[in-house]
Amino acid sequence: MSASILFDAPGPKTVARHRVYSVISLLALSGLVAFAVWTLYDRGQLEYELWEPFVSPAYIEYILIDGLLETLKMAFFSIIFAVVFGLVFGVAKLSDHAVVRWPAWLVVEFFRAVPVLLLMVFAFFLLSIGSGPLSSFWCVVISLTLYNGSVLAEVFRAGINAVPIGQSEAAYAIGMRKSQVMASVLLPQAVKIMLPAIISQMVVALKDTSLGYYILAPGLTAVGKPIYLEFRNQVPTAIVITALYVAVNLVLTLIATMVQKRLVGEKKELFVPMVGEVRSERNAPIA
Amino acid sequence: MEAVLSSFDEYLKAFALTIGLFLVSGLLSLIWGTILAVFRVGPVAILNKAAAVYVTLFRNTPLLMIFIFMAIAMPVLGYNFTFVEDWEIAGYNVSAFFVRSTIALTLYTSAFVCEAVRSGVNAVPLGQAEAGRAIGLTFAQSMKLVVLPQAMRAVIPPMTSVQIALVKNTSVAAAFGMAEAVATMRALTNNNADQRTGIFLAFAIGYIIIVEVVSLSSHAIERKVKVAR
Numbered sequence A: 001m002s003a004s005i006l007f008d009a010p011g012p013k014t015v016a017r018h019r020v021y022s023v024i025s026l027l028a029l030s031g032l033v034a035f036a037v038w039t040l041y042d043r044g045q046l047e048y049e050l051w052e053p054f055v056s057p058a059y060i061e062y063i064l065i066d067g068l069l070e071t072l073k074m075a076f077f078s079i080i081f082a083v084v085f086g087l088v089f090g091v092a093k094l095s096d097h098a099v100v101r102w103p104a105w106l107v108v109e110f111f112r113a114v115p116v117l118l119l120m121v122f123a124f125f126l127l128s129i130g131s132g133p134l135s136s137f138w139c140v141v142i143s144l145t146l147y148n149g150s151v152l153a154e155v156f157r158a159g160i161n162a163v164p165i166g167q168s169e170a171a172y173a174i175g176m177r178k179s180q181v182m183a184s185v186l187l188p189q190a191v192k193i194m195l196p197a198i199i200s201q202m203v204v205a206l207k208d209t210s211l212g213y214y215i216l217a218p219g220l221t222a223v224g225k226p227i228y229l230e231f232r233n234q235v236p237t238a239i240v241i242t243a244l245y246v247a248v249n250l251v252l253t254l255i256a257t258m259v260q261k262r263l264v265g266e267k268k269e270l271f272v273p274m275v276g277e278v279r280s281e282r283n284a285p286i287a
Numbered sequence B: 001m002e003a004v005l006s007s008f009d010e011y012l013k014a015f016a017l018t019i020g021l022f023l024v025s026g027l028l029s030l031i032w033g034t035i036l037a038v039f040r041v042g043p044v045a046i047l048n049k050a051a052a053v054y055v056t057l058f059r060n061t062p063l064l065m066i067f068i069f070m071a072i073a074m075p076v077l078g079y080n081f082t083f084v085e086d087w088e089i090a091g092y093n094v095s096a097f098f099v100r101s102t103i104a105l106t107l108y109t110s111a112f113v114c115e116a117v118r119s120g121v122n123a124v125p126l127g128q129a130e131a132g133r134a135i136g137l138t139f140a141q142s143m144k145l146v147v148l149p150q151a152m153r154a155v156i157p158p159m160t161s162v163q164i165a166l167v168k169n170t171s172v173a174a175a176f177g178m179a180e181a182v183a184t185m186r187a188l189t190n191n192n193a194d195q196r197t198g199i200f201l202a203f204a205i206g207y208i209i210i211v212e213v214v215s216l217s218s219h220a221i222e223r224k225v226k227v228a229r
Helices: A012-042 A048-054 A057-093 A098-113 A116-128 A136-162 A165-173 A178-215 A220-231 A234-264 B002-006 B008-041 B045-059 B063-076 B082-086 B096-123 B126-134 B139-176 B181-191 B193-225
Strands: none
Touching (some): A012 B045, A048 A220, A048 A234, A057 A098, A057 A178, A057 A220, A057 A234, A116 A136, A116 A178, A116 B181, A136 A178, A165 A178, A178 A220, A178 B063, A220 A234, A220 B063, B002 B193, B008 B045, B008 B096, B008 B181, B045 B096, B063 B139, B139 B181, B139 B193
16 A cells, blocks of 8 residues: 555554544546536537537548647647757756856746746747747747756756766766766666656656647637537537547656656656755756 | 827726736635545545546546537527626625636635645655654544645645646636736737737736745745645
């Protein structure tokens, strides 16, 4: 049992009590589910016509190609650019030169503290509206790149700091230059530590593509609207679209877990706080 | 910037709404998330599974979809929460939009709160609970006196991250009829397209101030409850 830390092996009395709790909670939960299904039924939400679009090929194609594929494309581009952005700024934050370090710090902290939606609206007004050069698709990609890139910059920084200090000392001792130490000693070891955090950031990016809804970008949330406006099936549409998001995210999480097992072992995940650390750099607790 | 300064009370009102959303849903998510975490580490296997399913489901759903559920799907099922508009709290009427947004934010954030609390409890070394039992403390005593005080300290940093994410997530309410900071920023930019950069920076600074206040107060709490190990 996962919670074995907190409990003694229960005696017969406790086992009996837990059984009563289980029965009660089972009843309560099934009551809840039954109530939800009954409400759906009562409001006519289980009628076949409302679900029909999700079994007719034309709409399935529309949802998968105009919705899921666009969402995945947005997430893919954002993550690729964000990794590059994060790598550049993460390394810049560790630079020995204050001229490089402070601007990088400012950029990273700024984009981490500002909501993605605010960035998106700004990018939309700056680059897309009227006769702007970019579509709202790319506004979503730009804002997600800036936000996730800044988060990844912190991940990279923490990951590089998590490499034992003896590694870089040894590298300097055999006469390597700073860039060599970074490129051939620190980064290869750090990537191993960071990979799970990078993949879970992908889940965040994928979920955040849905915010494009507010600036009329394509994607899964955007394809839902015409469907429920035409068929008046708000509830089934919301359920189907959510299920798609959850399925894709679960696949990504599964990959993250596999990668973590493969490369990091059972070690704990890298903890990266949302805003700048007040603590000293080297001693920052990397749980 | 001028556009913001000339309608500065609107700016303040927008951020007041953002802070209101944050405080109410932050508090509710702390309560609901802790209850979920108790289910998650507790001895009843079914509640354990149920809480795990809840967390997986809500963590992998975009917040926007939860908002769509609350704002577009629930009214079809007959839950539009308009009855709250008859209530009056300290002279203000509660709007149904506010209630819907708060519920959506709470449901979403609770999943993350639950995970933070659970990781805090798991961070307490095994020997602590064992030692508690060895000197004859009951489960409730060892939880209250040994495990939870240590877990609470370990929970502070991840919990701060969750709450800061919540501050930023309140912006999603903009897409569903709340005139909070992002919606106001969008409306202002619409009317003053030539000042878009200034307006953006003004609203960004507002968010940064809120985020910094949350993070600094968490550091203050952390320092206050820190113990020598």
